[in-house]
Amino acid sequence: MGLDVQQRRRSDGSDDEDAGADHTAAAGATGVGRVAPPLGAVLVATEAAVNREDPQRVRTAAARVVDWVDRAGVVARHRARVTAEADAAFVELRARIVDVAIEDEGRWAVLPLRDADGHTLGRLARQVALPPLRPGEAAVLDQLTTEIPRVLRDVRSGFGLRRFFRGAKAREASERAARFLLEYEAWGSSAGVDATLDRLDDTAIPVGRVPVEHALAPGVGLTRRLPDSADAHLLEGTPVVVDQLPRATAIILAALAEEEPLRRSALDAATALRAAETDVVVAGMPVDRLRDATRERLLVRPLTDAGITSVHDVLVNGERLATLPGLGPMTARRIVGAAETLRHTTFEETTIRIDAASPSRGTHDLVRRLAAWDSGRRTRNPGRVVVRTRALAPLAVVLTGDVTRIVVLGDDPEGLLAAVAAVVERAPQIARTAPRPVPADPWADFLARPADYLTLLEELGLATSSEEAAQGGLPDEVVAAVRRCELRTDHLTVSLRGYQGFAARFALVQRKVVIGDEMGLGKTVEALAVLAHLWAQGARRFLVVCPAAVVTNWVREVEAKSSLPAHRLHGQDRDEALLAWRRDGGVAVTTYDMLGWLERQAEEEAPACVVVDEAHYIKNPAAKRSRRSARLIERAERAILLTGTPLENRVGEFRELVGYVRPDLVVDGSDLRPRLFRRQVAPAYLRRSQEDVLGELPELVEVEEWMPLSDADAAAYGDAVRSGNFQAMRQAAMLQGEASEKVQRLVEIVEEAEDNGRKVLVFSNYLDVLDAVARTLPGYVIGPLTGAVPAARRQEMVDAFTVADAGAALVAQIVAGGVGLNIQAASVVVICEPQLKPTTEWQAIARARRMGQLRSVQVHRLLSEEGVDARVVEILARKRALFAEFAAVSDTAEAAPEAFDVSDAAIMREVVEAEQLRLAGSGVVAVSATEDAVDPMNAAAAVQADDARVGDHGERESNADTSGQ
Incomplete structure (x- = not known):
């Protein structure tokens, strides 16, 4: 109305x-x-x-x-x-x-009542x-x-x-x-x-x-x-939220406030070092580069006429440029502006790299301040706790004791409660942590544990890695779940890099996984972080299975980088160690050959987590160690398979590794599309490369040293080809002593390394070559380190090499020294002959090029211009392409099945036949058209005979069950 x-x-x-x-x-x-x-x-x-x-x-x-x-x-x-x-x-x-906003976790509006x-x-x-x-x-x-x-x-x-x-x-x-x-x-x-x-x-x-x-x-x-309001949730004001969160945030924020002056001091030193390095770069920048920084046409001739030849000179003389003949005030301003743009861009692109070989005063100052910050801080391995604490601090302020309910708007409130619980859980640990004394010699402390200092730089935002690369191309839903996982580092004594923490959380979320990070990224620490987290949550027994060569290294890593007890289930004292492990808990370390003995020590309770190191050892499902490992993985609640080389010769082998941890995944090894294959294994497989996540890794310089055969080399090589002896063909250019071109070059490399304060790793597959090298090289030579050397003695050799002076050489069999050992005291690697598997060379190089290596790593491959070396290099190139397609992310389309299935015997036949035909054409070798150039049976026997020389400790498996002997 x-x-x-x-x-x-x-x-x-x-x-x-x-x-x-x-x-x-x-x-x-x-x-x-x-x-x-x-x-x-x-x-x-x-x-x-x-x-x-x-x-x-x-x-x-x-x-x-x-x-x-x-x-x-x-x-x-x-x-x-x-x-x-x-x-x-x-x-x-x-x-x-x-309002509470936690990056990558969620946004909420919270009303306390x-x-x-x-x-x-x-x-x-x-x-x-x-x-x-x-x-x-x-x-x-x-x-x-x-x-x-x-x-x-x-x-x-x-x-x-x-x-x-x-x-x-x-x-x-x-x-x-x-x-x-x-x-x-x-x-x-x-x-x-x-x-x-x-x-x-x-x-x-x-x-x-x-x-x-x-x-x-x-x-x-x-x-x-x-x-x-559609997403509104009313939650009870639990003691964790109302009472403990304010106290927890107060503890953590107070600790951050205490260390902030030290952190700021370190950041200032890093900024000053970046500025100094920027000035060096800009001083070497010709004035012609000014044109790259602006679309305006700039006259640089008046600058060079006045003796101003670098961008640094322009910045120093900026005020007087307008007085130079041919330059007006406007042009002078443009030139100075372009110079400032170049300097700013250079500064932003300059990363902090601590030069251990020739440190500057600024480098020493940075290390000293980093040491002071690291000693004075109580928030080591902060992970996400600092981000969460700062985001939750405004909420903690209004959570007085009379709050009985909270209204939560926005994302799932469980995410908010998880963040609160993580902060509350971490605060007591920070409260208990006391500052440590500053090292008397910060530089010596840095040289002893460089990876920790590099982690400090990452926390300052100065040694960052690509977040996307750290995620290894995982699906979005897996990444989201990993981000929500809070990693407990109470029982770790080392700092984790961001990508390492991501891998540990990935393993915790997915429960059974293959971590295929490239060698040198710290897979051992990633696995230890998982075990330390589970130990903090109440789990008590963990088992590491690895080659015998690295048992000592694993025990050392557990003891040095965590507070978990370590038990060596290998050697004479294994029975006593087993009893101690069952009684006290901790990390038991055993070998593949000991799994049979361990199975006979019947016990119903499986380890809380099994770590299988160098997991490509169990790629053959028919082998005894593979079957035993599979049973162990199946019984355990969690399992981590570690391998830097998940794919060697066949994609099917990679499928076997994934099958151990996730048999439910449908993995079609016959479909040769890499992206499809990657999607199929994504829930169980994480891989990152060094270049993706370690910006501070030293430059890797790889040099192929091609050289002719000497007369003595050629004569020995011709004899090997005539007899169809593939192994002799590969060694011929290294066994002629000082008459060998390769040996002469090797001596030069070692002498040059000594002059530059470096040490050398010399790798070969053959014992005769190693013996010859050890006799020929001048100076201090350690080795040969072969598969026949017991594991404890191997570590002693590595320790001796670590403390040796520059110019020392460690001579090692590539299948023994290239697996499991950390030999980062060396920064020059020499490979005497090309290997039949790309992964064999990569493992050997990674022994020196690991996180914490402070110098650039030089890799010298000794190659003969003619003969077997050239043929093998061609085959290696095909294998590298295969690995890049499947073990890393690739856009490559379908490939041929034969690209994946090249056995050692097939390589031998191909190379020997080609070489016999080549030399026959030159009149050096006569080949009958009616007889085989090389007998495949003899070739296979040659491989077995050569492999047998690795020795019992080389982890090569026989058909006999020697477990526990």
Whole structure:
């Protein structure tokens, strides 16, 4: 129902103020919305004048309408007050909402509630409880509180003595108002205005109190006012959230505040070192480079004429450039601007690299300040705890002890609670950690543990790796789950790089995985981080299975980099170690050959986690060690297979490794599309390369040293080819002593290394070559280190090499020294002959090029220009391409099956036949067309005979079960 008062034009042209009613809506049971009579027609009809002899009728109608007006005013003011109080209550609550945003984890808006907020919620609920306005009722209230009072004033002016002092037009208006009033009263009586006002009048109902546990009930009205109310969750204010989070954040923030001056000092030193290195680069930048920094045409000839030849010179002489002949002020400003742009770009691209060979004063200062920061801080291995603490700190401030509920808006509240729990869990450890004494000699401390200092640089943001690369191309859902995992590092004594922490969390989330990180990235530490996390959560026994050559190294790593007990289940004391492991828990380290003995020591409980190092040893599912390892992996709740070379000759072998940890995965090894293959194994496989994640790794310089055969070499090589002896062909160029071109070059490399303060690793596959090299090389030679050398003696050789002076050489069989040992004291690697498997060479190089290596690593491959070396290098190139396609991420399309299936015997046949034909063409070798160039059976026997020379400790498996012997 709508009542309009408007200016209507009368027929005589004068203006009148008319009041009219317009009913268009139904009003339900009360009838307020029923259509009223055409009151406008009544107002303009002069013949329907009010009977001046009966004013009582007007007074009676006016009295009733006045009552309606008074009651409508009470209702309207009451509703406005309740609404204002509800708005104020929400403003009060909204002011308490705290936004929490944790990068890569979620965003939430959190509203803490106390029991005392029941009255505030009651004001919101009081508004919701107001009687709803039916159609037309809002208009009635508006008319009764605005328009009808004006009509009543006009009616009153037509009664009493006042009517004698008013003009004709005013009396007419009063009469029209009286007629309208009569009609309005009649309409209101029939439409049920009294009943409507009775229903809307709830002023007698007081504001109540709403228990906070009902805060999100529809009758309270809070959710309709909150943003993202569809995602609102009401959580109980648990002690972890209300009581412990404020204390935890206070502890962690206080620790950060204590170490901030030390951190800032280290960052300042790093910035100064970057600036100094930038100045060196800019000083060597010719002025012609200025053109690269701007689209403007710059004149550089006036600069060079004035002796300003570098960008550094421009920056130093910037103020006087405008005075040079041929340069004006505007051009000078452009030149200086371009120089500043180049310097800024160079500074941003300059990474911190600590030069151990020739450290500057700035380098020493940086190391000293890093040592002070590392000693003084209590937040080692911070992981995500610092990010979470800073994000949760504003929430902790408002979480007083009387908070009983929290309203969480936004992402899944479980993510918020997990972040809170992680901060609360970490705080006591930080509180217990005391600062350590600053090393007396920071530089010596740096040389002893360079990887820890490089981790400090990463925490400063100065040695970062690609986050995407660190994720190894995993699916988004796996990455998200890994990010949510909080890694406990209480029992680690080393700092983790970001990519290492990601690998550990990946293994924890996925439970059984293959980590195929390239050698040198610290897979051992990644596995130790998993074991330390599980130990902190209550797990007690873990087992590491590895080649015998690295048992000692594993025991050392566990003892040096964690607080977990280490037990050596290998050698004479293995029975006592087994009892200690079962009694005390910790990390047991055993070999593949010991698995048979370990199985016979029957025990129902499986290890909480099994780590299988150099997992490509179990790629053959038919081998005994593979079957035993598979049973062990299946029984364990968690398993980590470590290998830097998951694929060697066949994609099917890689499939076998994945099958050990995730037999449920459907992996189609016959489909040769690398991306599909990668997607299939993604839930169980993580691989990153050195270049992806180790920006501070030294430069790897690889040199192929091609040289001709000497006369003595050629004669020995011809004899080997005539006899079809592939192994002799490969060794011929290294067994002629000083008459050998390769040996002469090797001596030169070692002498040059000594002059440059470096040590050398010399690798060969053959014992005769190693013996010859050890006899021929000048200076201090250690070795040969072969597969026949016991594991303990191998480590002694490596230790002796580590402390030796520059120029020392460690001579090692590539299948023994290239597996498992850390030989980063060497920065020059020499490979005497190309290997038949690319992974064999990569493993050997990675012995020196590992995280913590401080110098560039030089790799020299000694290669003969003609003969077997060239043929093998061609085959190696094909194998490298295969590995790049499948073990790393590749866009390569389909490949041929034969590319994956090249056996050693096949290589031998191909090379020997080709060489016999080549030399026959030159008249050196005569080959009968009716006989085979090389007997495949003899070739295979030659391989077996050569392999057998590796020795019992070389981890080569025989058919006999020697476990436990």
